[in-house]
Structure formats: structure tokens, C-alpha cells
Amino acid sequence: ELSKWRPEVIELWEKCSVPETINKETFQKSFIRHVNTTLARSIYNVDNFSAYQATAHAVRDRLIQRWNETQQIHTERDQKRVYYLSLEFLLGRSLDNALLNLGLKDSFGEGVKELGFKMEDILDQEVDAALGNGGLGRLAACYMDSLATLCYPAWGYGVRYTYGIFQQKIVDGYQDEFPDYWLNFDNPWELPRVDIVVDVQFGGHVNKITEGDKVRHEWIGGETVQAVAYDVPIPGYGVKNCINIRLWNSKPRRKFDFGKFNAGEYDQAVQEQMKAEFLTAVLYPNDNHMVGKELRLKQQYFWVAASLHDIVRRFKKSQRDWNEFPDQVAIQLNDTHPALAIVELQRILVDEERLDWDAAWDIVTHTFAFTNHTVLPEAMEKWPVPMISQLLPRHIQIIFDLNLFFLQRVEKFAPGDRDFLARLSIIEESTPQYVRMAHLAIVGSHRVNGVAKLHSKLIKETIFKDFVKYYGPDKFENKTNGITPRRWLHQANPKLSELITETLGHKDWLKDLTLLKKLEESVHDKEFRRRWMAVKHSNKVRLAEYIRDVVDVDVNPNALFDVQVKRIHEYKRQFMNILGVIHRYNTIKSMSPEQMRDVVPRVVIFGGKAAPGYYIAKLVIKLINSVASVVNKDSTIQDLLKVIFIPDYNVSVAEIIIPASDISQHISTAGTEASGTSNMKFVLNCGLILGTVDGANIEIHEEIGDDNIFMFGHLAEQVDDLRYAHRYRDVPMDPHLDAVIKDIESGSFGEARIFAPLINTLTFGKDYYLISDDFGSYLDAQKLVDEAYKKEKDWVKKSILCTANMGQFSSDRAIKEYAESIWGIIPVKV
Ligand code: CJB
Numbered sequence: 117e118l119s120k121w122r123p124e125v126i127e128l129w130e131k132c133s134v135p136e137t138i139n140k141e142t143f144q145k146s147f148i149r150h151v152n153t154t155l156a157r158s159i160y161n162v163d164n165f166s167a168y169q170a171t172a173h174a175v176r177d178r179l180i181q182r183w184n185e186t187q188q189i190h191t192e193r194d195q196k197r198v199y200y201l202s203l204e205f206l207l208g209r210s211l212d213n214a215l216l217n218l219g220l221k222d223s224f225g226e227g228v229k230e231l232g233f234k235m236e237d238i239l240d241q242e243v244d245a246a247l248g249n250g251g252l253g254r255l256a257a258c259y260m261d262s263l264a265t266l267c268y269p270a271w272g273y274g275v276r277y278t279y280g281i282f283q284q285k286i287v288d289g290y291q292d293e294f295p296d297y298w299l300n301f302d303n304p305w306e307l308p309r310v311d312i313v314v315d316v317q318f319g320g321h322v323n324k325i326t327e328g329d330k331v332r333h334e335w336i337g338g339e340t341v342q343a344v345a346y347d348v349p350i351p352g353y354g355v356k357n358c359i360n361i362r363l364w365n366s367k368p369r370r371k372f373d374f375g376k377f378n379a380g381e382y383d384q385a386v387q388e389q390m391k392a393e394f395l396t397a398v399l400y401p402n403d404n405h406m407v408g409k410e411l412r413l414k415q416q417y418f419w420v421a422a423s424l425h426d427i428v429r430r431f432k433k434s435q436r437d438w439n440e441f442p443d444q445v446a447i448q449l450n451d452t453h454p455a456l457a458i459v460e461l462q463r464i465l466v467d468e469e470r471l472d473w474d475a476a477w478d479i480v481t482h483t484f485a486f487t488n489h490t491v492l493p494e495a496m497e498k499w500p501v502p503m504i505s506q507l508l509p510r511h512i513q514i515i516f517d518l519n520l521f522f523l524q525r526v527e528k529f530a531p532g533d534r535d536f537l538a539r540l541s542i543i544e545e546s547t548p549q550y551v552r553m554a555h556l557a558i559v560g561s562h563r564v565n566g567v568a569k570l571h572s573k574l575i576k577e578t579i580f581k582d583f584v585k586y587y588g589p590d591k592f593e594n595k596t597n598g599i600t601p602r603r604w605l606h607q608a609n610p611k612l613s614e615l616i617t618e619t620l621g622h623k624d625w626l627k628d629l630t631l632l633k634k635l636e637e638s639v640h641d642k643e644f645r646r647r648w649m650a651v652k653h654s655n656k657v658r659l660a661e662y663i664r665d666v667v668d669v670d671v672n673p674n675a676l677f678d679v680q681v682k683r684i685h686e687y688k689r690q691f692m693n694i695l696g697v698i699h700r701y702n703t704i705k706s707m708s709p710e711q712m713r714d715v716v717p718r719v720v721i722f723g724g725k726a727a728p729g730y731y732i733a734k735l736v737i738k739l740i741n742s743v744a745s746v747v748n749k750d751s752t753i754q755d756l757l758k759v760i761f762i763p764d765y766n767v768s769v770a771e772i773i774i775p776a777s778d779i780s781q782h783i784s785t786a787g788t789e790a791s792g793t794s795n796m797k798f799v800l801n802c803g804l805i806l807g808t809v810d811g812a813n814i815e816i817h818e819e820i821g822d823d824n825i826f827m828f829g830h831l832a833e834q835v836d837d838l839r840y841a842h843r844y845r846d847v848p849m850d851p852h853l854d855a856v857i858k859d860i861e862s863g864s865f866g867e868a869r870i871f872a873p874l875i876n877t878l879t880f881g882k883d884y885y886l887i888s889d890d891f892g893s894y895l896d897a898q899k900l901v902d903e904a905y906k907k908e909k910d911w912v913k914k915s916i917l918c919t920a921n922m923g924q925f926s927s928d929r930a931i932k933e934y935a936e937s938i939w940g941i942i943p944v945k946v
Contacts, residue, residue: 138178138220140227146174147231165301167233168211168241171224172304175214176349180307182358183349186946190269194434196443197269198939199427201457202450203419204253204399205260205274205361206281207245207348208603208767210305211238216607217265217353243298244766245305245348246280247363249403249725250683251793252489254767255567255927256450258793261600262931264352264359265627267943273423275415276306276346276363277399284725284764289741289866293401293728305348306363312345314422315369318414322510333467335510341392342367343422353602353626356946364422368392402727403683404495410507413499417508420457428464438471442482446939449486449561452497452553458484458560459511462518467510477518485563485938487595488554489790491571491579492687497553498544504551515551519543522559529586539582558583558591563938565593568791568812570832595934596815597791598927601629604797609775611651612801616919619644630923635916645912652778652802652915659776662769663721663760669748671758675717676905679798680781681765681773684726684733687788691874692887693722693781694740696894697747697759698856698865704753712754716902719758723765723773735874737761742865770797777803779826779901783894785885786810787832796925802915804904806897808890812925820921824914826904828897829890838889842882849878850891 119125138146150170151157157166190197215221225235248254256272263270282293320338324331348361368389377385400412431444449455458480465476505512519542530536542559544550558564558580566572572594576584584592606613606626617623619638625631638644656673663671680693697720704715722740726733744759762769774780780798782789782805789811798805799816807813808829817825830838841847849857857875861868878887905911923929935941 133181138223140223140230143174143220143224143227144231146177147171147227150174164233164237165241167228167231168238169302169304171228171238172211172242175211175218175220175224176304178218178220179214179349179351179358182351182356182946183307183347183360185356186358187360189946190944193269193944194444195269195944196446196939196941197271198263198446198448198935198941199423200256200259200263200270200272200448200450201420201423201454202253202256202272202274203416203453204248204450205245205256205272205348205363206248206250206253206767207257208771209239209242209244211242212607213261213603214351217261217351217602219354244280244768245298245303246296246766247274247277247399249281249399249401251791252403252451255597255793258598258600258603258927259931260350260359260361261353261602262598262927264350264357265355265600265602266928266931266935267352267355267357267945268359268931268935268941269944270359270941272350272359272361273419273426274361274363275396275399275419276365277396278365278393279398281399281725281766282401282728286737286741286761286763289738289745291726291734291737307347307349309345309347312426314343314364314425315340316343316418316421318417318507320509322513332470333510333513335463335467340369341395341418342369343418345422345426358946362423362426364396364419366392366395366418401725402729404490404492404685404687405727405730406495406497407729408499408503410503413503413507416453417456417460417511420454420460423454424457424460424464428461438465438469438475438479441479445483446941447484448934448939449484449557451487451489452557455486455497455553455557455560456508456511458556459514459518462514463510466514473517477521480560481562484557484561485565486557486561487565487567488571488575488580489567491574491790492788496579498550499553501543501549501551512551515542515556518556518559526586536582536585540586554579555583558587562591563593564591565595565938566790567595567597568815569594569596570787570814571790571811574787574832593937595930595938596812596924597793597796598925598930599793599796599800600927601626601800603771604774605800608771609651609655609801611654612648612775612919615647615651627928628923629926629928632920632923635920639913639916645909645916648802648916649912652776655775656778659721659772662772663762666762667760669758669760671719671760672717672755675719675755675758676901677719677721677776677778678781678901679721679723679773679777679779679803680783681721681723681762681770682792682794684724684730684736686732686736686877686885687784689783689785689885689887690722690724690740691736691877691885692783692891692894693720694736694743694759695853695856695887695891696898697743697757698859699852699895700898701743701747701750701753701757702855702859704756705750712756715756716905717756719760721760721762721773721777723762723769725765732874732877735871739860739865739871739874742870746865770794774798774803775801777801778905779804779806781805782807782811782813783829783890784808784810785835785890786830787835788885789813796922799918800922800925802919804901804911804914804918806901815924816922819924820918824917824921826897826901828893830886835886838886839882839884842884842886847883847888850888852895853878853888853891 147170150173280296280298283296285292318339323334343364346363349358351358373385461480465471542555566575576592660671660673740761747759774797782795786809792811806826809831
């Protein structure tokens with residue numbers, strides 16, 4: 117039986133396994149082997165795509181080796197692990213990232229060149245893994261990179277959607293959505309684990325069984341869907357550690373109903389199969405917005421149940437006492453999407469493992485921690501009680517019990533205060549009743565955190581203030597978001613990375629971003645400044661080429677590139693940006709040729725997807741494109757202004773846009789953007805930012821100083837009063853804004869009626885996002901940007917100081933904070 121573990125057999129295994137070290141020659145061998153065997157092709161029919169596949173497989177072989185070693189060591193050491201539960205992982209492309217993290221880019225680049233290919237062409241073949249909407253999903257991806265790089269024992273758990281975020285095309289200025297069938301041709305970055313299958317139950321009923329003086333519950337019946345694991349290896353930078361994201365795919369338990377087939381009901385015979393597979397078919401395309409579809413709830417439970425089953429199974433192998441569970445397992449809830457995990461663990465411990473309710477609850481609350489990512493009311497998840505009862509009859513009982521015991525404790529804290537109880541309750545007492553997922557997440561976690569200082573303060577003062585009263589302030593923390601410098605500088609901006617490495621004389625800054633501070637010493641070095649600018653310029657040329665390719669407009673790389681790329685949302689105020697562009701256009705048009713000579717030419721670049729059902733956001737896209745089509749062909753303004761909407765913004769496109777920005781806009785209504793992370797990416801890539809006093813803009817401002825950032829607009833604490841004024845008084849509109857609106861209404865940018873609903877948000881809609889209130893200071897700030905850009909030398913200095921002072925915003929810093937103050941995990945280096 118155990119003959120395979122005899123020393124001589126082990127020796128043979130080791131001898132035959134993939135070589136440890138890899139160089140150009142071994143890579144080339146592996147490349148050709150994959151072309152011949154994995155792809156069944158030959159030298160005569162290898163195109164760039166096959167070359168990509170062969171390269172990816174050669175890299176994957178090495179990843180698997182590291183993955184195996186990491187898992188083996190982490191299992192042997194048996195130390196506490198963190199499990200990061202995220203319904204979204206916005207990974208983007210993997211090949212370039214893996215090559216850089218493994219330090220193989222140069223030798224593999226040489227290797228493919230000798231075989232007749234260009235590395236850039238090969239990298240360009242890869243489609244993005246776009247299993248996320250925006251900031252929340254990309255944050256999860258950055259955190260995985262840092263967890264691996266810092267050698268923490270960690271796993272991510274997510275859903276393997278067949279369709280990621282939709283592809284956006286612009287047709288007649290409007291957004292059109294197309295399915296993102298990213299798995300069309302084999303995905304080398306996942307390892308299917310056909311042997312890891314978990315049954316997930318839905319529906320059925322609960323039996324109450326009395327055994328002596330004890331009662332237990334048995335959940336039976338209903339339908340069962342199987343969850344199959346797909347593992348995505350995530351390599352750390354400059355280390356052998358390679359962690360795992362386990363994504364679950366749904367499949368039917370029974371492939372085919374032969375009874376129905378034999379009865380001639382052919383279509384019905386495959387129905388169960390289709391229904392089960394549909395469960396993980398699509399990512400819901402909403403950002404910062406809850407859409408209460410039953411299928412989404414099913415996705416959530418499916419993923420949570422499979423993940424917890426896996427975590428519990430792993431823990432049980434160690435044969436420890438249940439009390440030790442929180443010493444071995446930390447589970448981070450990325451938003452409320454996985455909040456059902458709290459109920460599921462309580463169910464497993466009480467119903468299946470037969471622990472006492474209180475003992476189980478103690479384990480649960482010491483295991484979970486919860487990150488909140490938004491204060492927007494429309495984003496708060498709540499599910500109708502009848503819907504949960506139908507799908508998860510035992511879970512709804514547990515939720516009500518948890519709530520009862522929780523409210524009994526609250527009652528002792530605030531005797532007789534019915535309103536306080538109602539406000540804290542996990543159940544919203546409406547018709548029908550709803551389960552408030554954030555309340556469930558808070559009650560079931562030992563820590564709750566916001567994602568930037570202001571946001572963490574706001575959640576304590578507004579949406580969770582009653583919980584702070586009850587639990588005290590210590591349960592609530594701030595963990596300012598971060599980004600991985602590996603992808604967002606080293607990979608996306610190789611020239612800047614090279615210049616930094618040469619200047620600092622080391623690459624250590626990629627693992628300790630605070631080392632960038634030393635770049636400050638070079639601001640007075642003229643040659644350094646020249647080279648810094650040259651890098652920016654070449655990145656702008658690269659973006660200009662991309663713009664020509666995708667929208668067929670020529671832009672001047674010497675113009676100021678002004679960028680706003682992010683999900684299209686009213687609170688992010690792309691509308692204010694385009695209204696400002698119209699103001700600029702009209703101002704230039706009214707100028708004499710002499711006056712025009714003094715104008716800084718600008719290219720205003722937009723990008724981002726609107727949720728398919730978000731009518732107003734889609735109109736903003738239409739307005740941007742309508743303005744672009746007028747402005748871009750107006751020769752009277754002498755190319756002083758161009759407006760570009762880059763379609764299908766995603767991670768790979770961001771990697772081209774961000775390094776090319778001179779100024780980027782992060783202009784949400786104060787108090788609405790929890791953190792923002794693209795602000796960090798732009799500043800790290802030496803682009804200045806124009807921003808409101810919101811989210812992480814505030815902390816970036818603190819780090820880089822007044823001289824290197826353009827801040828404007830009202831403060832979060834003023835927002836309530838301003839909204840109140842709009843609601844109950846006749847607040848006059850900013851006069852410049854008024855002129856712009858009249859211009860749109862006069863038909864300058866196409867049929868005015870199209871834009872009426874958008875304009876109504878400012879008038880009948882009471883300008884909820886306070887565009888009128890901030891418009892004046894926005895235009896003033898834009899003027900300051902123009903003036904500053906004219907002083908070239910000072911501008912470059914600002915740009916250098918931006919990068920130099922971004923040390924705080926590495927996701928490594930964020931992950932260390934989580935590890936030390938919330939998870940209690942320590943690194944285990946392979
Ligand atoms: N966020 O991307 C999302 N989706 C949501 O549904 C809620 C929040 C974003 O999360 C990012 C990561 O924390 C934040 O930087 C961003 O401000 C927030 O909108």
C-alpha cells in the first residue's frame with residue numbers, strides 16, 4: 117500500500133519532477149513540449165495565441181510546483197490561516213504578473229524571441245479574468261498578491277463565473293453590453309479539482325428532534341447542487357510562496373434524467389442540469405448597488421456553504437478541539453456578500469457537530485471579521501425573510517434565534533428603549549420582513565473595519581452608530597486600502613520602475629514601498645527630472661496609440677492628459693466632469709486667437725462601465741460621447757481640447773491608461789467614496805490628482821502635501837445641510853453651471869430631450885450629489901491645474917514627490933495591519 121513512500125521511490129519521484137531552476141533553455145524545451153503535446157501543434161502552425169498558451173503552460177508548471185510546496189509547508193506547520201471570502205476577484209491578466217513575480221520575464225522574453233515571437237505580442241493574447249465589478253474586486257486581487265508576497269498562510273474563496281463583467285461597446289454613443297465568455301479557449305491559470313466536490317442543499321424542510329432534554333434540528337429534502345473546486349495559484353513577488361484562490365463552479369448532482377428522457381420529454385431531461393449550471397453562470401454587474409434577485413442569494417449561499425465545508429474539513433483533519441477553531445482559522449468577510457457564512461458555521465457547529473449554542477456562537481464570533489466598503493443606502497444588502505425561508509429554512513430559524521439572543525442582551529444594556537432595539541435588530545420589521553446583512557455581519561464578527569480614515573469615522577458616526585454605542589468603539593477599526601506596487605508600477609509602468617530601481621540602486625522598494633521616499637533627494641537633479649518626464653511622455657505616446665486604435669482619434673501626447681476612469685455612478689460625478697468640459701469648450705470658443713495661445717491643450721479621457729440597468733449612468737456615457745463628437749471635430753478650437761471615451765475599461769486597459777495620466781479626477785461628493793484605490797494607482801505612477809475631500813484622497817493629501825494635489829469642494833460634514841437646503845429652499849444654481857445646462861438644452865450636443873432626465877437630476881432631483889454646490893470650486897481648481905502645468909519644472913517636481921510619498925498605500929502595509937490586529941497570523945516562508 118505504502119510502497120510509494122519507500123525512500124528509493126521518493127528519490128525517483130524527486131528526480132523526475134519538473135526541474136527546480138529554470139532558465140532560457142529549459143523554458144524553450146518546456147514551451148515546445150507544450151506546443152507539441154498540450155496543444156497538439158507544431159512549428160508550422162503556432163500563432164501568437166498558441167505561443168501564449170505554451171508560455172502560460174510553461175509558467176504554470178512552475179507555479180504548480182510552488183503552490184504544492186507552499187500548501188505542504190503551511191499544512192505541516194499547522195499555523196493559523198486567513199480565509200478571504202470575496203464574491204469578486206478582479207485579477208486581470210496573469211502571465212506578465214507571474215513572470216515578473218517569479219523573476220522570469222527576461223529569460224523567457226529572450227527565449228520566445230529566439231523561437232520567433234515577441235513577448236509583448238504573446239502577453240497581448242491573454243483575456244482578462246474579470247470576475248469583479250470594480251474597486252472591491254480589484255482590492256481582493258491586490259490583497260492576494262500581498263498575502264503571497266508577505267508569505268502569510270492564506271486562501272481566497274470565490275465563485276468561478278462562466279461570464280465575468282460584461283464587455284462594453286459604444287454604439288451611437290450609447291453603452292451596449294456583450295457577454296464576457298472568458299473561458300472560451302482553455303484557461304491555463306486554473307487547476308480543476310474534479311475530486312473536490314461539495315454538495316450544497318437548497319429548500320426542503322427542518323425536522324425538530326427531541327432527544328432527552330435536548331432538541332436538535334435536521335435539515336432535509338430540497339435540491340442539491342454540487343460545487344466543484346477550481347484553484348487559481350497566486351505567486352508572491354520574489355519568494356517561493358504561492359497561495360491559492362479556490363473558485364467554486366456549480367454542477368448538477370445528476371447529469372441527466374433518464375426517466376424523462378425515456379418518456380420522450382427530451383428538453384425536460386436536461387433541465388435540472390441546466391438550472392444547476394446556471395447558478396454560477398454570471399457575475400451580477402452592479403457596483404455599490406444591491407439588486408435583490410433570488411439567483412444572487414443562491415450564489416451567495418452556494419459559495420459560502422462550499423467554502424465553509426472545505427475550511428471545516430481541513431480543520432477537522434488536525435483533530436483539534438473545536439475551541440481551537442478561532443486559533444487556527446480567521447475568516448474575513450469582504451463586504452456583506454458572504455455574511456451567511458456566520459449562520460452556516462453556527463449551523464454546522466450546532467446541528468452537525470452537536471456543540472452547545474453558546475459555545476458554538478463563541479467560536480463563530482471569534483472567527484469572523486467584516487469589512488464594510490460603502491455607506492450608500494442603495495448598496496446595503498437586505499434579503500426578504502420569505503425568500504431566505506424558502507431557500508434556507510434552517511438558516512432563517514438560526515437568524516431569528518441569533519437575533520433574539522442578541523436583542524435580549526441589548527435590552528439589558530438599554531432597558532425599555534424599543535427604538536434602540538428596532539434600530540439594532542438583524543430583522544427589519546417591514547412587510548415583508550428583511551434580514552439586514554450588515555447587522556448580521558457586525559453581530560457575528562469580532563472586528564468591523566472601514567477602508568479609509570474618513571470612511572471608518574463615518575460608519576461609526578452614521579450607519580453603525582448604534583452598534584458603537586452597544587459594543588463600544590474598539591470593535592470598529594480603520595484599515596486604509598492599499599494597492600500592489602508589483603502590478604501597478606513594476607508591471608504597468610516598466611520604464612518608471614527601471615528608473616526608480618536605477619536611482620535607488622536596488623529593487624527592495626517593491627517589497628517596502630516607503631523606500632520610495634529617497635526619490636525626494638533627486639528632485640533637484642536636472643537629468644533625473646528630464647528622464648522622469650521622458651518616461652511619462654513615452655507612456656502618453658503609448659496611450660495615444662491605444663486611443664487611435666480603439667476610437668480612431670488622434671491626440672497630442674504633449675497636451676495635458678486629464679483622466680477619469682472608474683465605474684460610472686452618480687456619486688462619482690463623471691457628470692460634473694463632462695459639464696466642466698463643456699464650460700471649457702465654450703470658454704475656448706469665445707477666445708480670440710491671442711487668448712487661445714495661452715491655453716494649455718487638454719485631452720480629457722473617460723472610461724468605465726455603467727450597470728446595465730442604471731439608466732442615468734448610461735445617459736452620462738451618452739452625453740460624454742455626444743460632447744466628444746462635437747468637440748473633436750471642431751477645428752476652430754485648434755486641438756486645444758479633445759474628449760475621449762475609452763470603451764471596455766478593465767484591468768488591462770487601466771494598466772495602459774494610469775501610467776499616462778498627468779492629472780486624474782477623484783471627485784465624488786464628500787462622504788460617498790469609501791476609499792477609492794485608483795487614486796493611489798495614479799499618484800504612485802507620478803500623476804497628480806484633482807480630488808474632493810473624500811475617501812483616501814484625504815490621506816494621500818496628508819502624505820504628499822498641499823503643493824502636490826488639487827483639492828476642492830464641500831466637506832462631508834456640510835453635505836446634510838446642503839441637501840436639506842436643496843430639498844426645502846430654492847437654491848440658485850451656480851451661474852456657470854446654469855450656462856452649461858442651457859447650452860445642452862439648446863441642442864448643442866444633439867437632441868436636447870435625450871438628456872432631459874439627466875438634467876432633471878440637478879433640478880427636480882434636488883441635485884442630490886451637490887454638483888451645483890461644488891461646480892464653482894471645481895472650475896477654480898481646474899484653473900489652478902492649467903496654471904501649474906505651464907510651469908514645467910515645478911510640475912515635474914510635484915510629479916516626483918507624488919511617487920516618492922506613496923509608501924503608505926502599498927497593499928503590503930494594509931495586509932500587515934489586518935494580519936496583526938485582526939487575523940493574528942504570522943508569515944510562513946517557503
Ligand atoms: N466598492 O467596488 C465597490 N463595490 C461595492 O459594492 C461597494 C464598494 C468600493 O470598494 C473599494 C474597495 O474598498 C473602495 O475603494 C471604493 O471606494 C468602494 O466604492
